[in-house]
Amino acid sequence: MTGVSLSRWTMSYFAVALVCLLAAEILMVLGYGFPGAPLEASATLVLVHLIALGWLTLLLCGALFQFVPVLVAKPLHDNGLPLPTLCCLVGGLALLLGGFLELDGTLAIDWPLLPAGGTLLALGFLLVLYNLGRTLWAGRPLPLPARFVTAGLVSVAVAAGFGLTFTYVLGGVTLASPLLAVTAAGLPLHVVAGLGGWLTFTAMGVSYRLLAMFMLAPEQERPTSTAALCGGVVVLLLAIVGGAIAVLLDRDPAPVLAIAALLAVPVLALYGYDVVGLYRRRKRRKLETNSLMAAPALASLGLAALLVVVLLAFGELPRFAGAVVYLLAFGWLSGLGLAQLYKIVAFVTWLECYGPVLGRTPTPRVQDLVVEQRARKWFYLYFGAVWLSTIALLVDQPPMFRGLAVPVLVATVGLSIEFARARRLVDVTASLRLPPGARQPHLLRAFSPKAEVMK
Amino acid sequence: MTTRYVDLDVRPVLKAGGEPFAAIMAAIDRLNPDEGLRLLATFKPTPLFAVLGSKGFAHEETEIGGGDWQVLFRPTGDAPSGASPLPTTADASAWSAPVKEMDNRDLDPPDPMVKILAATEALHEGEVLAALLGREPIFLFPELAKRGHAWRGGFEADGATYRLLVRAGAGKEAAP
Numbered sequence: 001m002t003g004v005s006l007s008r009w010t011m012s013y014f015a016v017a018l019v020c021l022l023a024a025e026i027l028m029v030l031g032y033g034f035p036g037a038p039l040e041a042s043a044t045l046v047l048v049h050l051i052a053l054g055w056l057t058l059l060l061c062g063a064l065f066q067f068v069p070v071l072v073a074k075p076l077h078d079n080g081l082p083l084p085t086l087c088c089l090v091g092g093l094a095l096l097l098g099g100f101l102e103l104d105g106t107l108a109i110d111w112p113l114l115p116a117g118g119t120l121l122a123l124g125f126l127l128v129l130y131n132l133g134r135t136l137w138a139g140r141p142l143p144l145p146a147r148f149v150t151a152g153l154v155s156v157a158v159a160a161g162f163g164l165t166f167t168y169v170l171g172g173v174t175l176a177s178p179l180l181a182v183t184a185a186g187l188p189l190h191v192v193a194g195l196g197g198w199l200t201f202t203a204m205g206v207s208y209r210l211l212a213m214f215m216l217a218p219e220q221e222r223p224t225s226t227a228a229l230c231g232g233v234v235v236l237l238l239a240i241v242g243g244a245i246a247v248l249l250d251r252d253p254a255p256v257l258a259i260a261a262l263l264a265v266p267v268l269a270l271y272g273y274d275v276v277g278l279y280r281r282r283k284r285r286k287l288e289t290n291s292l293m294a295a296p297a298l299a300s301l302g303l304a305a306l307l308v309v310v311l312l313a314f315g316e317l318p319r320f321a322g323a324v325v326y327l328l329a330f331g332w333l334s335g336l337g338l339a340q341l342y343k344i345v346a347f348v349t350w351l352e353c354y355g356p357v358l359g360r361t362p363t364p365r366v367q368d369l370v371v372e373q374r375a376r377k378w379f380y381l382y383f384g385a386v387w388l389s390t391i392a393l394l395v396d397q398p399p400m401f402r403g404l405a406v407p408v409l410v411a412t413v414g415l416s417i418e419f420a421r422a423r424r425l426v427d428v429t430a431s432l433r434l435p436p437g438a439r440q441p442h443l444l445r446a447f448s449p450k451a452e453v454m455k
Numbered sequence: 456m457t458t459r460y461v462d463l464d465v466r467p468v469l470k471a472g473g474e475p476f477a478a479i480m481a482a483i484d485r486l487n488p489d490e491g492l493r494l495l496a497t498f499k500p501t502p503l504f505a506v507l508g509s510k511g512f513a514h515e516e517t518e519i520g521g522g523d524w525q526v527l528f529r530p531t532g533d534a535p536s537g538a539s540p541l542p543t544t545a546d547a548s549a550w551s552a553p554v555k556e557m558d559n560r561d562l563d564p565p566d567p568m569v570k571i572l573a574a575t576e577a578l579h580e581g582e583v584l585a586a587l588l589g590r591e592p593i594f595l596f597p598e599l600a601k602r603g604h605a606w607r608g609g610f611e612a613d614g615a616t617y618r619l620l621v622r623a624g625a626g627k628e629a630a631p
Binding site: 003004005069070073213214216218219220283284347350351355356358359360363366 | 561563564565569570571572574575576589590591593594595596597598599600601614615
């Protein structure tokens with residue numbers, strides 16, 4: 001029987017991720033990229049990848065390095081590897097963004113930035129897959145949330161594979177005709193694998209466990225959860241494999257993707273039913289901020305599903321795809337991420353700082369590291385502004401969207417300050433802050449020389 | 456040599472919400488060298504296998520219906536069983552009956568962990584603490600290891616209650 005130690009570099013992932021989110025939000029305030037520019041413009045590609053890779057992927061990777069071991073009750077395979085992995089992902093992202101700017105001539109240089117960025121990112125993802133794959137392998141038979149994560153990891157490999165292909169073709173490295181066909185028509189598949197399979201499906205799996213853990217809800221595997229897993233895998237296979245076959249046969253993948261989108265609705269309904277069940281059956285009656293603020297994020301996922309159905313019915317999905325993606329990225333994924341970060345940062349910091357002296361001297365509680373009332377107002381501002389921004393996109397009002405980017409940015413800055421305060425123990429009563437034997441945690445990494453494992 | 460089995464049915468104790476560990480250890484201590492124990496329980500008592508294994512008993516478990524289990528503990532002759540009823544504190548392989556029982560199932564995390572660590576501070580070396588938990592305390596284990604304590608644990612048949620035994624070590628200080 002083994003225990004789970006703190007993931008050493010998770011805080012670094014969270015910090016870089018937040019920097020990327022803030023950078024993207026500043027660009028949105030400045031009117032850079034969509035909706036001021038077309039969806040396929042280089043500026044939009046910069047913005048989208050800053051959010052999808054820089055913010056959401058790094059956030060999820062940092063969280064998985066800490067929580068996959070929790071899901072399977074095994075230590076992380078290699079607690080040192082996440083640092084070189086982070087360097088590959090961040091370096092690859094920087095090169096990729098440079099490559100996008102090269103495409104439209106903003107950067108007037110002729111370096112192979114796109115293929116270099118794609119390669120470095122692929123290497124980073126290989127390291128993620130190796131480390132988490134080995135950890136999951138050691139934890140077989142896998143509990144249900146870990147199976148969601150496994151499907152998510154397969155999806156990120158697919159998304160990265162498409163991405164790598166695009167960078168090689170657009171960077172002029174290869175002209176092989178199947179790869180040209182994939183680049184010409186494969187963008188929706190890249191988005192589905194990344195946003196749907198990797199980010200959404202993984203977040204669903206992790207949320208089953210995190211919500212149950214933090215709300216003290218029973219964790220028995222229910223038939224509806226298994227159905228959501230199986231249905232989700234079928235939808236992803238249909239969209240990605242079916243879509244890829246259509247592309248390679250020189251057909252439009254849109255009908256297959258539309259069917260997959262419709263089939264995703266009952267899967268999300270099953271997930272929603274389970275999550276509502278977790279809230280209902282919880283033993284912790286008074287909801288903490290992280291569980292309370294996960295609710296608007298989950299509602300955003302439901303709203304996005306509803307929006308897809310309505311837009312498909314009116315044949316307007318292509319025109320408003322940007323609004324759906326925005327609601328998924330900011331309302332659902334970022335909203336859930338920020339809400340859970342609020343708890344994870346405080347809990348991990350508490351464990352790192354006070355774990356060694358628990359029971360030996362008075363220590364603060366986890367909730368003493370944060371001031372929930374202060375954080376809640378930032379969450380209300382964040383979700384309010386994100387929902388209004390979605391409406392701005394649906395009524396085609398880019399200036400309104402740009403104006404609303406300001407409160408989104410302000411709320412994110414406010415929350416980032418709250419996370420840093422928790423990490424630095426600023427809100428803990430001075431007399432309890434650092435009892436003898438406790439040490440002030442470093443802002444960016446955990447003191448965890450090696451996984452303590454007792455056989 | 457055929458093993459003669461002494462019967463011990465702890466199902467009434469378990470159904471009444473009790474902790475039969477002390478009774479089991481007492482029964483083990485009363486056995487003659489050629490005797491084994493036939494234990495009847497309402498779940499598969501996984502934590503007990505390691506504890507009694509270290510006292511020189513092989514086990515053979517059978518589900519007997521209604522969620523109940525029969526486990527035959529047979530002396531292997533590798534270690535003394537009845538000869539040395541109470542382990543010495545220095546004996547790393549022996550677990551005594553718990554001196555403290557805790558039910559932490561309804562506490563908000565991380566309180567179960569805090570309470571267990573506080574309780575282990577009051578234990579003398581070799582003393583055992585038993586605790587019921589709502590989930591596997593994975594973040595507790597590294598802290599127990601740092602303090603030099605040993606532990607055994609496992610889920611009961613209902614999959615919802617985790618039974619943990621902690622044996623206090625020599626009070627090794629936390630890693631710097």
